[in-house]
Structures are given as C-alpha cells and as structure tokens.
Amino acid sequence: MFDQLRAALRYTLLEIARNRLAAGLLIIFVPLWYYLLGALIGNAPVAFKYGLSNRFLQVDGHNLTLITTGLNTVTLIMAFLFFASTRGSAAFDQRLVRSGYRQATLMLAKASALIVASAVIATYALGVMMVAWRPRGLFLIWLSFFLAGLIYGALGLLLGALLRSELAGFFIIIMVSLFDTLFQNPLDNPAANQDALKALPSYAPTQVGVAGGFTSLFPGRELLLSLAWFAVLIALGLAIFWLRTRSWNASARRSAARVAPVAPAA
Amino acid sequence: MTSPLLRATSISKSYGRRRVLDQVELELYPGTLVGIVGENGAGKSTLLRILAGDLRPDSGAVQITGALGYCPQAVVLNEALTVDQHLDYFRAAYQAPDLQVASGLIERLGYTKYRRTPASALSGGIRQKLNLTISLMHDPTVLLLDEPYQGFDWETYLRFWELAADLRQRGRATLVISHLLFDQERFDTIYHLANGRLQVTKSASHAAAPAHV
Numbered sequence: 001m002f003d004q005l006r007a008a009l010r011y012t013l014l015e016i017a018r019n020r021l022a023a024g025l026l027i028i029f030v031p032l033w034y035y036l037l038g039a040l041i042g043n044a045p046v047a048f049k050y051g052l053s054n055r056f057l058q059v060d061g062h063n064l065t066l067i068t069t070g071l072n073t074v075t076l077i078m079a080f081l082f083f084a085s086t087r088g089s090a091a092f093d094q095r096l097v098r099s100g101y102r103q104a105t106l107m108l109a110k111a112s113a114l115i116v117a118s119a120v121i122a123t124y125a126l127g128v129m130m131v132a133w134r135p136r137g138l139f140l141i142w143l144s145f146f147l148a149g150l151i152y153g154a155l156g157l158l159l160g161a162l163l164r165s166e167l168a169g170f171f172i173i174i175m176v177s178l179f180d181t182l183f184q185n186p187l188d189n190p191a192a193n194q195d196a197l198k199a200l201p202s203y204a205p206t207q208v209g210v211a212g213g214f215t216s217l218f219p220g221r222e223l224l225l226s227l228a229w230f231a232v233l234i235a236l237g238l239a240i241f242w243l244r245t246r247s248w249n250a251s252a253r254r255s256a257a258r259v260a261p262v263a264p265a266a
Numbered sequence: 267m268t269s270p271l272l273r274a275t276s277i278s279k280s281y282g283r284r285r286v287l288d289q290v291e292l293e294l295y296p297g298t299l300v301g302i303v304g305e306n307g308a309g310k311s312t313l314l315r316i317l318a319g320d321l322r323p324d325s326g327a328v329q330i331t332g333a334l335g336y337c338p339q340a341v342v343l344n345e346a347l348t349v350d351q352h353l354d355y356f357r358a359a360y361q362a363p364d365l366q367v368a369s370g371l372i373e374r375l376g377y378t379k380y381r382r383t384p385a386s387a388l389s390g391g392i393r394q395k396l397n398l399t400i401s402l403m404h405d406p407t408v409l410l411l412d413e414p415y416q417g418f419d420w421e422t423y424l425r426f427w428e429l430a431a432d433l434r435q436r437g438r439a440t441l442v443i444s445h446l447l448f449d450q451e452r453f454d455t456i457y458h459l460a461n462g463r464l465q466v467t468k469s470a471s472h473a474a475a476p477a478h479v
Contacts, residue, residue: 007358015346018384088345095342095400098319099359247319 004101008109015085016117022081026121030073030128034066038132041065046186050215051198051207051222059214061187063133067141067209068188070125071148071202072181078118078149079156079173086110086160086241087169094245103245107238110157114234118149140212140219147226148205152177154230155201158237161244181206201229269331270295271439272317272408277326278462279312286312287323288462294408294439299430299452302443303467304459310443311339313459314412317441332407333360339412341397345386349377349396352385353403360404368403375399375425390417402429409433409440427452 016022046061097103122145126138135141155176159169182188183197184206197203204225211219270293277290286309294300304310315321317328318336343352353368372378375395380388388396394417401409415423427449433440434454442453450456456468 003361004358007355011344011347011351011355014351015344018346091340091342092344094320095338096355096359098336099356099400099404100361101359248322 004105008106012109012113025077037065037069066129066133068181068185070129074125074145074149075152075177078153082153082156083160083169086157097245098247114153118146122146122149135213137212141209144205144209150230151201154233161240271331273329275327277323279323285462296437298454299434299440301447301453301456303447308459314410335401335406335409337398337401337411341393343385348384349381356400362404367405371399411442413444
C-alpha cells in the first residue's frame with residue numbers, strides 16, 4: 001500500500017511538473033497578466049462588499065486587481081494541469097488498476113498531488129505579486145490563492161474524468177475561470193458586490209484574499225466555504241474516475257490469486 | 267487432466283442490437299499457446315477486454331488462476347515517464363519485489379539504451395516493446411496479447427516468438443488475437459471468431475508438448 005502510494009504520488013507530480021503548457025503559463029502568463037492589469041488599473045479607492053462583516057470596504061483598486069489577477073492565473077493553471085493530467089492518463093490509470101493498483105491509492109495520490117501543486121503555484125503567484133505590492137496579511141492572500149487552486153484543480157480533474165474533447169475542456173475552464181474571478185472585482189464588473197456572486201466558486205477565496213490584503217479579520221466562514229467547494233468537486237471528480245477505471249473482475253481475480261498464487265508447472 | 271488457468275463460460279456481449287459475442291466458451295491450459303483469428307470487427311478485442319476485466323460482459327463469467335498479463339492493442343503508456351519510471355510504477359502495481367524479469371525482457375528485446383528516455387521520445391517499435399514488457403514483467407500465469415507484433419521489426423518478431431515459446435515451456439497459458447495469424451504451426455490451438463462464436467480450426471491434441479521454434 002505504501003509502496004503504491006509512493007510511486008503514484010511521485011509519478012503524478014512528475015507528470016504535472018513536465019507539463020510544458022503549464023510551465024509556459026507560469027513563466028510568461030503570470031507576470032504578464034499582473035503587469036498588464038496592474039498597469040491598467042490605478043490606485044483609486046473602490047467599494048468592495050466584504051461578506052464577513054457585511055459592509056463595504058474602501059480598498060485600493062490596483063491592489064484589489066492584483067489579488068483577483070493572482071486568483072485568475074492560479075485557477076486557470078491549476079484547472080489546465082489537472083484537466084490535462086486526468087484526461088491524458090485515463091487509459092493508463094485503468095491499466096494500472098487492472099495490473100493490481102488499488103483505486104483508492106491512485107485517488108489519494110491524485111488528491112495529494114493536487115494539494116502539493118496548488119501550494120507551489122500559490123507560492124509562485126504570491127511571489128510575483130510581491131514585486132508590485134507587499135500586503136500586511138501575506139499568509140491569508142497565499143491561502144486565498146491556495147484554496148482557489150484547490151477548487152479549480154478539482155474542477156479540472158472532474159472535467160478531465162468526464163469529457164473526451166480537449167477543446168471543450170479548455171473552453172469551459174477559460175470561460176469559467178475568467179468570468180468567475182473577474183466578476184468578483186467591482187472594477188471589472190459593476191454588478192460585483194451582489195449576493196448572487198456568492199454562489200460562484202472563487203467568491204470565498206476572493207473574500208479570504210481581501211481579508212488578508214485590507215483587514216485584520218480572520219475569514220473562518222469563507223475558509224470553510226472554500227474547503228466545501230473543494231470537497232464537493234474532488235468527490236465528484238474522483239467518483240467518476242473510480243467508475244471509469246474499475247476492473248469488473250479484478251476482485252474475483254485477486255481472491256483467485258490468493259487461493260492459488262503459484263502457476264502449475266508444465 | 268490439468269485444470270485450466272483461464273476459464274470463460276457463456277460470455278455474451280451486444281452493442282445495441284448487434285450481438286458481438288454469443289455464449290463464448292474458452293479454456294486456456296498450462297503450457298499452451300492459443301490463437302484467435304477473425305475479421306476486423308468480429309469482436310476479438312471485445313472478447314480480450316472482457317477476459318482482462320476492462321469490459322463487463324452482458325452475461326457469463328471469467329475465472330483466472332494466478333496472475334494475469336494483458337497487452338492491449340493500443341499502446342498504453344504515460345508520455346511524461348521514462349522506460350525505467352514505467353517499470354517502477356508497474357512494479358508497485360504488481361507488488362513485485364524487484365525488476366529482475368523486466369530487466370531480462372528489456373535486454374532480450376534489445377532496448378536497454380532507451381531506459382532513461384521518456385515515452386514521448388520513443389519510436390513506435392520501442393513503445394510496442396515497452397507495452398509488451400509491462401504486461402510480462404510480473405511473470406504472469408495467463409497472458410492475453412492483442413495484435414502483439416504490430417510495429418515489430420523482423421528481429422523483434424523472432425524474439426517475440428522465443429519469448430512465447432519460453433512461456434509455454436514454463437507452463438504459462440498465452441492467448442494471441444490477431445486479424446492474421448502468421449506462423450500457425452507455433453500455436454497449439456487456433457480458433458476462428460465469427461458470428462459471435464469460437465470455432466476450432468486447429469486442434470489442441472498436442473497441447474502440452476514443447477514448442478517448435
């Protein structure tokens with residue numbers, strides 16, 4: 001069991017690390033997106049409806065945009081990574097299961113790889129952001145990127161297990177990530193601050209980031225809401241993964257192998 | 267008489283209204299090499315996928331004694347991983363203690379120098395060899411091969427038959443399916459799959475005799 005988990009975690013992470021599209025996005029897209037949006041939006045204050053205290057905060061528009069831009073890049077890259085990895089390795093994962101891999105071990109490895117990748121990418125995105133702005137609640141902003149990465153990585157995994165078309169997956173990811181994260185920023189969306197936005201997946205991580213950037217409050221409820229989004233999406237994704245990779249007579253074969261593990265000689 | 271290592275009973279499978287397999291019966295005995303031929307679309311791969319556990323039949327059962335090796339027709343590899351990483355991953359899957367068998371196979375199939383090369387950079391022939399190595403590296407008692415020598419060069423084709431003869435000698439049961447079976451004399455039994463049923467075209471009278479290579 002431990003040997004299987006070690007191998008699955010190692011090779012899932014290795015596969016993700018060798019994803020050239022994601023590496024390119026990290027190196028070029030993240031700094032460029034920060035730079036472009038940062039240059040476009042000035043420091044004029046903007047009213048942001050902060051859910052925890054249910055009141056409006058006057059926040060620096062430029063810095064708020066840095067947070068939503070960071071969220072946008074982290075969510076896109078994490079969703080791409082796990083969509084590509086899950087979709088691309090569907091037949092391979094089934095072969096592993098047929099060869100004796102426990103599905104639960106593979107699932108645990110995928111979820112763990114998702115957590116590790118999200119932590120690394122959130123750290124990178126925060127590091128790049130700090131060239132332009134060093135906020136007081138650094139940890140909460142990191143946590144906001146990390147949680148958004150978890151949610152979107154799980155969404156990518158779900159789409160990868162569900163969809164056969166690569167184009168459809170990429171299209172859904174780009175549209176959902178872009179609109180979801182931009183809608184949260186009142187500068188990009190005059191209708192932001194409305195309660196309906198609370199139903200979107202990046203609502204809670206955005207609130208966590210704003211708490212870190214502009215307040216001294218601890219956003220416990222938003223942390224839990226973010227984790228709930230992650231839990232639901234990863235559970236759905238792994239359930240479909242389980243259905244797709246199961247081997248119908250594997251358990252019968254395992255018990256047969258236990259009964260007679262040695263082949264009769266010729 | 268020895269009991270079979272694989273026994274498939276009353277396997278039926280339909281796709282929509284089309285009945286691809288109709289009450290198929292198949293037994294594979296120790297030390298035999300069995301072939302199944304059939305037209306494209308006759309249901310050969312469907313039967314093999316059912317035997318391997320990838321696909322659930324509409325009815326029927328498959329019993330396998332010991333470990334199963336399955337080499338799918340389409341090469342199933344992870345493009346990001348090297349040959350050695352594939353072997354380590356599948357060693358964990360099979361819960362095998364070491365890579366002794368795998369290393370021997372790589373040497374025999376002549377692709378030792380590619381061990382550190384990622385699958386994405388391997389040629390079609392080497393990918394096919396790795397595909398075969400993965401299905402054999404745990405020394406299975408029952409081996410199912412779907413069009414195994416597609417993409418092999420002549421040298422590798424001959425090596426493949428050496429391997430098959432070796433497995434037969436050591437009491438393993440091997441099933442090869444193909445739309446064309448060359449070298450029919452190497453097989454103990456050959457079935458023809460047509461209209462959802464298996465018909466014997468070459469008998470199994472010398473099932474346990476040593477192979478002629």
